[in-house]
Amino acid sequence: MNALDKFRLDDEVVLVTGAASGIGKAISEACADAGARLALADKDVEGVETVAEEVDAETLAIPADVSDHDQVVAMVEETVEEFGGLDVTFANAGIGRLGATVDDYDIDQWHQVMDVNLDGVFYTIREAAAVMEEGGRIVTTASVLSQIASDFPGVAAYVASKGGVAQLTKQAAADLGPQGIRVNAIAPGWVHTGIGGGAFRKDSGMDHLHEQMEEETIMGRLGEPEDLKGVALFLASEASAYCTGSVLTVDGGWTTT
Template sequence: MAPRRPPSPPVETLMHLDFSGKVALVTGAASGIGEAVARQLATNGARVVVADLDLAAAEAVAESLGSGARARQLDVGDADAVRQLVDASVAEYGGLHLAVNNAGIGGASLPTADYPLEEWHRVLGVNLHGVFFSMKYEIPAILASGGGAIVNMASILGSNGWAGSTAYVAAKHALVGMTKTAALEYSAQGLRINAVGPGFIDTPLLAGMDRAAYDGLVGLHPIGRLGSAEEVAALTCFLLSEQASFITGSYHLVDGGFSAR
């Protein structure tokens, strides 16, 4: 593959954010955005549950974060598995204060009328039902711990369409609405809930893409490059922090200008 554009500038470690004494659960945390979020939380004092379907990769991440992190295998599409993980995390750490519902899948690329029913259910099962299951069990645990914050990982496709991705787009639009609804329900009880909408992020998933396709994605972002997982994590961790204490029920884009076109 031809050389890519220069990488994005490094994001400084968020040392001004203090998560000391906080317990955080991050789903889809074995790689990409989830891993970057887990690292920034741990660097700033949180004890982190690194949850992912890929247990071996989650264990590698948790080991690199130190003794305050734990790796746990999780299929977010399994409601009972989510309940058990939240209960086990509270039992081990004594509470839960922060959650990032990041686990997600892409799905097939086909026109709406040709979209297979099984694929529709598979994508919504992870990207929408998985977030609902997560919040269903995270919310009582966080309220019982004195309050905190949740960030649900949406996408630019939570507010835009994308041909061939009807299930993914439907799930991400619904996720934004679900986030706003839950925020209305629990903000007065000390629980803030927001959504983040990343643009196209330069992760290992794009490593095999040819130069023309990669440059095509870059061209959709007026800033002239793709984003980094660390940049998404920086916004996510800010929203989890007390510095965002008056922000709830919002959908925050980190997309290099994609949605401003």
């Protein structure tokens, strides 16, 4: 097989959560380019339907809130019913809520973040693995903040949830390895998305924050969702056939210095 062909996903069924925007949208576009059939899930119904219409692939748009286990069960069932199976799952859906320091962090906000970022990933892995055959691949979205603390204020729940995702990914790889299912994670750095209440959008008005992050990043810029496409295809495809339990950092060198 040609080395580039290993990145193809021709006719494979790929489920992406959090597909309506940001990294999830970019992943969906990349998988469509690689020939996949796509089940795109998000609680933003209009947004996910728009992405499903825009990508050049056979698609199914599924309204789903991953913090609700019943909705995750239905999401996977609908995918299998529509396409006849499930080959690759991106447990990508996540939120960021800027709060207080850990000694004053709002309890309800803590649970809101954990419900989506950690419980939602667990539910997605659990239900996807139950229907996958040998050779299945699961990719989670962690964060560089799964590895280090941050001096950015109010991110205790986000950091804790993403640390949980990284460790859950490794344990899932160990648990599912005997079934021939590989589980890996992408750990993005600072990326222009709607996470953190929109703090990292280009038009957020927080130029001072962006400038600080850019100064601390070797490549001198924040990431774009497009920067995750190559890594996503690598982990979703046979190009990464000998990888499982890995957490791949994609941060422009931010954690290097």
